[in-house]
Amino acid sequence: MDKRIPQPRHIVIIGGGVIGATTAYYLTRHPSYNTALHHITLLEATSIAAAASGKAGGLLGLWAYPTCLVPLSYRLHAELAAEHNGADRWGYRRLECGQLTASIRKKKPSGSAKTRKRSSVGSTKQDDGQDSLLADPDGQVEWQKLPKQDETATALLHESVLPADLDWINASLVREYAEMGLPGFTETAQVHPYQFTTSIAALAQKAGAEIRVNCKVTSIGLNKTSTAVSSIEYLDRVTGELQTLEGVTDVVVAAGPWTGSLWPRTKVEGLRAHSVVFAADVSPYAVFTDISLPPDWVPAHRAARGEKRKHRGNVDPEIYARPGGEVYACGEPDSIIPLPETADEVECDESQCDDLISYIGTVSPVLGEAAVAAKQACYLPRHMRFGKESAPLIGGTSVSRLWIASGHTCWGIQNGPATGKLMSEFIFEGEAKSADITDLDPRKFKV
Numbered sequence: 001m002d003k004r005i006p007q008p009r010h011i012v013i014i015g016g017g018v019i020g021a022t023t024a025y026y027l028t029r030h031p032s033y034n035t036a037l038h039h040i041t042l043l044e045a046t047s048i049a050a051a052a053s054g055k056a057g058g059l060l061g062l063w064a065y066p067t068c069l070v071p072l073s074y075r076l077h078a079e080l081a082a083e084h085n086g087a088d089r090w091g092y093r094r095l096e097c098g099q100l101t102a103s104i105r106k107k108k109p110s111g112s113a114k115t116r117k118r119s120s121v122g123s124t125k126q127d128d129g130q131d132s133l134l135a136d137p138d139g140q141v142e143w144q145k146l147p148k149q150d151e152t153a154t155a156l157l158h159e160s161v162l163p164a165d166l167d168w169i170n171a172s173l174v175r176e177y178a179e180m181g182l183p184g185f186t187e188t189a190q191v192h193p194y195q196f197t198t199s200i201a202a203l204a205q206k207a208g209a210e211i212r213v214n215c216k217v218t219s220i221g222l223n224k225t226s227t228a229v230s231s232i233e234y235l236d237r238v239t240g241e242l243q244t245l246e247g248v249t250d251v252v253v254a255a256g257p258w259t260g261s262l263w264p265r266t267k268v269e270g271l272r273a274h275s276v277v278f279a280a281d282v283s284p285y286a287v288f289t290d291i292s293l294p295p296d297w298v299p300a301h302r303a304a305r306g307e308k309r310k311h312r313g314n315v316d317p318e319i320y321a322r323p324g325g326e327v328y329a330c331g332e333p334d335s336i337i338p339l340p341e342t343a344d345e346v347e348c349d350e351s352q353c354d355d356l357i358s359y360i361g362t363v364s365p366v367l368g369e370a371a372v373a374a375k376q377a378c379y380l381p382r383h384m385r386f387g388k389e390s391a392p393l394i395g396g397t398s399v400s401r402l403w404i405a406s407g408h409t410c411w412g413i414q415n416g417p418a419t420g421k422l423m424s425e426f427i428f429e430g431e432a433k434s435a436d437i438t439d440l441d442p443r444k445f446k447v
Helices: 018-029 070-084 151-155 193-206 256-262 350-363 409-429
Strands: 009-014 038-043 059-061 096-103 157-160 174-180 188-190 210-212 215-222 229-236 241-246 250-253 268-279 285-292 318-322 326-334 371-385 388-390 393-396 402-406
Touching: 009 018, 018 038, 018 193, 018 402, 018 409, 038 193, 059 070, 059 409, 070 188, 070 193, 070 409, 096 350, 193 210, 193 409, 215 241, 215 256, 229 250, 250 409, 256 268, 256 371, 256 402, 268 350, 285 350, 326 350, 350 371, 371 409, 393 409, 402 409
Parallel strands: 009 038, 009 250, 038 210, 096 285, 250 402
Antiparallel strands: 059 188, 096 174, 157 174, 215 229, 229 241, 268 326, 268 371, 285 318, 318 326, 371 388, 393 402
16 A cells, blocks of 8 residues: 555544644644545543643643643644634733742631632532541641642742732732743743633534544454554443444544543543632732641631641642633642542532632632632543653554553643644654654553
8 A cells, every 4th residue: 555645544532621622623734634534533521621621720831841842832822822812712811920938927717708609520528538648646737739830940930029910919928929030931821721622622623523522432442453443432421322433543542530541551540639710800920829827727617617727837829810800729639539430520629629718818818808700620630650740641652543642730731732733743744743752652651
């Protein structure tokens, strides 16, 4: 067979998060894409952006990681926004980023923000359990930071003064403030993750990709010699029937934290994280915090139940102002509840959200008085090796035409466009052309 002659391809993407959506998008934009020869099917177990891609912070930064992906993806975000009016469609904009250290003086417990509308995923559970090794005799635990900033990013912070327009933070409590202020290295932007992911998926669909929701993939079929993909089996969650797609030539596993369930060799698993969304219109800053609380300070919702504060020592919520009159904040990760079968079964522990709201209220009176539009939880997809978090997996595997694009942890939205573009190059050109991502090759880990 003459390889120069284009061949029919049926490309199946597993997962309707940002990685699956951007992969579908860039496949339909690749110069080799031919609607007469190439069929793209995206299978999503629930709905587009139902998991972390709809509940993330949406922060973009040149200081993110891994460095082999970040510059390309940051640039692609700007290009997508320019081409598709991203400022209006998904809230793309530049914003300032800084880190503050604050000390809270002893005072009476402050109340939690009133809830305007609760929007959590799945059921709510009052469960304050945590790894027993972290607990002291009083049951308190240390706050677990999300892995957002690596050592390189931390080194880019420069001492500064609290900006005057960062007026939604109580300046009298701030001991130190540092900003991401090195031009060409520390630019920060943002998107609304749900709006971005659903918009990109819609653009891919308009260009010819087929999107099937409520389709939970149950197995990836291989040929008789187990050397290449051949089919996909999935459960139609509406009818309850098992369906099979035959004649599949390529499979892209972009299932986020569920990637490890579908292809265990990837060792991609989920780490739960909670977040809240405030209804507040504030100046555009992303703020990383380090808040020191009085030892006897207790959030009002816990004091009402006769409980102590959950965390000892400092707490480090992250707070991102967004366009459209909302502010996103995320708390610590936990491993209390195992990854469920699907995104719509994720349990949100409301007490963790209430802790987060109370902690933020100590440094921001504006947010302390704001209505809360959402309390939510999701699972971050992380690639684990020997008990440590590793870089994402992007590329081919030991099985021909089985591709992995997963394990992006905190930076899936930031690195989604680059991942999607590179996957389109792998599939249509056989190699990554836009960036050198040799270090992310799944075959290095015998996947």
